[in-house]
Amino acid sequence: MPRLTHDRITWLTYAQLGVWGFFLYGFGPVVPLLRDEQDTSAAVASLHSTSLAVGALIGGFLFPVLARRIGRGRTLWLSLAGIAVGAAALSILRPLPATLTAVVVAATFGTMAVCGVNTALTEHHRAAAPAAISEANAACAGMGILAPIVIGLAVGAGIGWRPALAVEVGLIALVALAAVVFRVRLPQGTTAAAAAGSRSGRLPRAYWIAWALMGLTGSIEVCLSLWSADVLRSHAGMSPGGASAALSSIVGGMFLGRLVGGRIALRVAPVPLLLAALTVSMVGFLVFWASPIGWIAVGGLTILGLGNAMHYPLAISIALAAAQGQADRAAGYSSYSMAVGFGIAPVVLGWVADGVGPHLAFLILPGFIVVAALLVLRLGRLLRPHPTAPSPATPARV
Template identity: 35%
Template sequence: MNTQLKSPFVRDRFTWLAYFMLAYFGYLQAVLGPVMPFLRDELALSYTVGGLHFSALALGMVMSGLVSDAAIRRWGRPAVFWGGGGGMALGAAIVVLGPHEAFTIFGAWVMGFLGTLLLTAIQSSLADHHGPNRAYALTEANAAASFSAGLAPLLVGGFALVHVSWRGALVAAVLAWGSALLFMRQEPVPPAKQNGVENDNPAGSAHRLPRVFWFYWVGLVLGVAAEWSFVAWGADFLVNARDLAKADASLIMTLFFVAMVTGRTSGSRLTHRYDAAQLMVFVIGLTMAGFLLFWLVPIPALSVVGLFIGGLGAANLFPFMLTISVSINPDLSDMASARVALGAGMAILLAPQTLGTVADQTGIETAYGLVPVILVVAAGVVLLANRLATSHNLPSEQPEQRAEVWSDR
């Protein structure tokens, strides 16, 4: 291991702003899961109709992932950064005020479409801003997102227990965005960089992503699908398969997000010592071990342990794949970030809705049998992508020990 200190990692004001805004995005993206038992009761929704909220969120992400890099080229990162955040707050407000599932589903779509504009701008800006340290920055940013996502079930369950209503959890997010706009609006958002990084791609690589990117992209889709199988239906599984009260199940889901924070914090350290591509198979295996314990052991306490272990593994499925993807050609960071968002949206579109539809026919416990299959295929795809990347001598994140600098600049 290289122990020479170089390229200090500086957490400046924009870095903290990006962390905060990704935490905001992660919170609103996760809040629909713990809200769903309450929303289903209030509006008398089936699993399938409840799943349409996740599908609408994901469809918005997919649609945005197709156009967000073009939006950045057209209007610039600052407008997309702040406008996307404001649009996500608008979608949350529609969910809060909607008297019918048509409104709440539309609100979820608005959150997905406009929120993904924000996500794309955050990811590419951090990658360009920190250059060789992008793995550390992106993993820390996703740790912040996991922390805030963990607050979602805590606040939803907490508000329900004190009879304030689950809606308070979404109102809190809208207020958080307003605070960021009020106090940080003047902070510059880094522009796109052209680094001139060379690789062994065929002619035309300056304008399109290489083949190996798409192999990793498939792995990312499968990884996010596994993660969202926990997020979307974990609370319902605990209610219906482990006989827990809805409020208790919502609060227990906080442990999954605690595990996500722990896993991503540890993952950010591991990227100093190991290449993210080398770590992917390990985290997939850890996710599988936790999920099998959560799913197969009919003892609530052990299910909770499995939920935590699964969260430790699932934590780094997305940030490691994101790091790999934007590192393949740094000149195309906005495009890579947009396609990563597209892939994540496709996973969120397909996985919760598929599980919800199967659960309507067989029960959520049987439907969860799809998740181990997803993880096995994901491991195979990542191994194939790693071999392809090595054979083509494509750029990768080379691990090295770096100094850390905490800054308020």
């Protein structure tokens, strides 16, 4: 059984992903507040979400280039500096073009930070990488619970959301200070010469199946984030405020699932654990979708969060392990799948919801789960070790 060692490099990468989580999960509550400030329509305000997808595409392209040129460790610190710039700009600037640009900047460098943390943990922990990546994403989700609370308290106190979001800059400064005080140096990763020799190689089929899997599971997450409150209002009879607050149950479930799942990942292989996680997600969806009672539907969302918790950590672990020495390029490409899922799935679900209502439209999600499970089964067959054929010089035993 692999052993996960929590050394200084591990804790530092957890903190680096955690500070990105503060911005990412704090961004959701900020969008409607920006809409009120800028006096725009919901469609125009949603361009801020589109900016996240644009930043993910740019960051996915830039990460392997920068990791090859300046090293993975320096790229990670550059990423945190870029997140700080984007968060500060969003906290200060008010015109719509400026806030859209700020989100693109933050998302670009945030995506690079995610890629850097995933590849650093994969290289540093090897067989224990799925557990380490799961715990790192638990830190991200944990900050995701904290960020909306900080923003809500700031708005309630009358100081507005901008000072609360600017806390991101202070958090990044604290992480950098801790790295200096405790003298933690991140590994630089693949050398430029080695990376140059591998970047023209083709990524294997197992990687691309894992790539598609990340797009599907990312689609499930974003659809739940954007549309489940509507289902809670229309089907479970919850108030708008209660339905919006109930979304924290998904993040809470993800935090707990990733924390516990990291331990389980040390004992269970990624493919069967991912199938189990998809099964839990399906059970949670059925409870959420079928119940006309608010607290039961919210319980279903919590179960969904528990299952969804392990989708991304396990899929990216499989993808990077299958990349065969091209981890930086593979991590960069993985952000494209998430951007595609985030950009297309909510639009499709919204289009269907316009015709049949959000409750029936949500039946798209179990379809995503079933297709994801089929992809995991295919991965299991591809990654299964093949028995070694007996050598002609050594007769096989009868």
